[in-house]
Every structure is written in C-alpha cells, then in structure tokens.
Amino acid sequence: MSPDDPIPPRASSLSDMRSSGSHATVAPRAAEDARLAAAMQGQRDATESLLLDLLPRVRNLVRYLVRGDSDVEDIAQESLIALVRGLPTYRGDGRFHGWVDRVVVRTTFAWLKRSRGREARYSGDPVELLAVPSDEAPADEYVHRRHMVALLDRLSTEQRHALVLHHVLELSVQEISTELGVPFETVRSRLRLGRTALRALAADGDGPEGGA
C-alpha cells in the first residue's frame, strides 16, 4: 500500500486482510448483502445507511492512526467519500470490513503525508476524560480507549502505526512489511519498541489525565 495512494484497493488485494470480529455487530448477513449490493449500485438510501453504520468504525480507526482529535472528522469524511467512490470496485470476494479498513488506512496515510508538519500543532489536551456520559457504550470502555489512544499519541508515528496495524487491525508483521514498504525486521523492531513504550506509559500512569 502506498501511503499516498488514495485510490481504494480492489477486493482481490484485500482478501487476505484480517478483520476484527465485528461482523457479529452488524445486521444479519442477507440483509447486509442486500444493502451492500444496493449501495454498490449507487442507491443513496442504502449508501447512507451503510455509511452511518460504518462511521464509528471509520472514526475510531482514524483516531487510532492520527495524533489528537482535531483532524479526525476531516479525515473520516474523506474516507467516507473514498468508500462511496470505491464501492463499485468492491467485488465481494474479500471481507467487506477489511476492505473498508484498508480504504480508511490509505486515506489517512495520504492525508498525513499531505499535512506533514502539522502534527506539531497537537497540544495533547487531556480534556474530556473528566466526565463521560454513558449513553451508548460502557463509559469505562470508552475511557479506556481514550486513555490508550492518548498514550499512543506519545509514541513515534512509526511505532504507533505498527502497533495499530498489528494489534487493532490484526495484520501480520509480514503484511505490515508489505503494506508499508519497510523491512520485516524493521516492523518487528517498531512493534517491540512500541509495545515496551506503551506498557511503560500505561504502568507509570503517565497518561495525560493520570489514568482513567
């Protein structure tokens, strides 16, 4: 995967991409397939429904990959546009969520490349962990994730991306090596160092808010 290639990948190149166990959280398979087929044919209602379901996943993945919250909506929106435009190229022979994740990763990397240097603006504000309403998900899970991503914000971009691709998207080291175009051992090294750093940060309670 070229980081600056915003063109959605074809499904054939994605068949080996792992997906999380999130399929159980979406609609039953038949209904899902019908909606997906309608969206691929360009039906707006179906596409809208599909995007609304995908949006949390898209935003979460973007946030895992970028520092701070300020650019998440911009990148998520670009990713949705890329998904809609790329839907006709999805042939259904790979896992849909894997394809979606790949499009989002590509869009995010392309955005990061374009905006190189802007990350210095990130101020690491601790903000909203002070009070979390629990309307949709357990607050502790939300807080945990916010805490973890705040710790990720303190790692290097290379270590961060290796950790996210490996532990969040469940790509193998070989896959990450291929996708990022870096040597296998380099990926392993980034993972090792990233894990050590993340564990140290978590153990120290050295998150911005001092622990969730």
Next chain:
Amino acid sequence: MSPLPPGDGDEEPLDDLLRPLDEGSGPARRLSRKRSSALVQAALDAALQPVAPAPPSRRRKRPPVWLMAGAALVFTGAAAAAVWRFSASRPATPVVLTPHVPEPTRIATLEPVSLPSPPAPFVIEHPRPARPVPATREQARPEDLLRQANALRSEGKWTEAEGLYLRVIRAQPSSLAAYVARVASGALRLEHLGDARGALRQFQDAQRSQPGGMLDPEARHGEAEAYRALGDTAAEARALDAFIALHPDSPLGATARSRLRELSPR
C-alpha cells in the same frame, strides 16, 4: 477476540491495552447522531456528484487551418492598413527653419501633402474564442473549492486556502459548504492570519447562517477565542457561557470552564 496473527514470530499479546477494531465507542470522540448524519450527508453529496470535467488542457484546440490562414490574412492586412493609415493621416507638423544668413528671418512652413483618402476602416474580429479560464474557475463547485481549500490548508498555504474559502462563501452563501468554509476561515484567520476581528465575523456569520449546525461547538468556541484575542474579556465570558450551556459535553468544555473561572471575578 482473536489472538494475534500467527506465523510471524511476533505474538506478544497487547489485548489489555489495544483491542481489535470494532464499532464501539472510542477512541474517537463521541459524536451526536445529528452530527453523524450531517457528516454522512456531506460525504454523500460530495461523492455522488458527477465528477467535474477535467480542467481544460493548456494546449487549446486549434481552429481549422483555413480559418487560421484567413485570420492571419485579415490580421496582416489590417495591420498594414492601420500602419499606413496612421503614418499617412498624421497631420504634418509645421517645421521651423532657421536660415544661416542674418537676413530677416523667414519662416518656411511646409504644407501637408495631400494624400489619397484612407481606406474604409477594418473591423477585426478576433479569431479565437474568449478565454474560458476565469469563467471555469468561477463555476467550480463549492464542494470542490472546499476540498482544494482544505488541501491548501493542510499544506500550510493559509492565504491561498483563505482565498478559496471566501470564494466558496461568495458562490453559495447559504449552502452547507459556505457554512463549513466560514468556520474554517474563522479558524484560519484566528490561528494563522492574525485577523481576530475577521475570525470573529466569520464565526458569528456561521452561527447565523446555520443556527445549531453541526459545527456549532467550533463556531461558538472560536467566537470566544476571537474575543480573547481581541482582549474583550466580557464578551469572551459571555461567549463561553453560551458555549458551555449549549454544548456541555463538548471536549472543549473543560478548557472553556477553566477559562471562564479565570475570567470570573473572585
């Protein structure tokens, strides 16, 4: 939850810290249904619009040879006639000759030579069509301009991005794109262009154009920040009050409350 991908010799678990991606809440900030819907709608609008035609090539399509030849002939003839006419019709300036002899001075005036009457004037029609470039630029869709502006902003080209945001606002002042452009322009002016007053105007215009819109937290917080930059602490406190009342769960709420406490008289 599945364990790590097998077979790469790097299977140290990290599930206690990082878990596989799902549709649950976090780590992205919570987003209201209204804003989620607006975000999806905006993406759909942008994605489903017909792709804009490619920008015109720099190399224009040439007109037919016969037209070019005719145009060249007409142009050459017209140019020749114009030169001839100009030189022929210029009124002769009286020339004063001063003789060398100290005789009484005589002024010789050369009379203009009569010339044949000039030919009828040519009407020269420009063989090329009017330049289409400015029109095309003005007709660019606001969504495209917005995308270009965002790209420029991402590259740190603040002034150019600001110019495009203003074009979006001028093109369709009441559109969603213009609303987004107003907020973006306000942020640019405040953060990068040193124009707090202009930023304030943009944030307030955005609130007026779409009351309670999807970027209302950003617009209201931006308004407070603009007042702060202008040194108007009373207005800043009022704006922060309104912001906190309307968006109590905003991630910016903590900093807003903190700032408000600073501003409150002890």
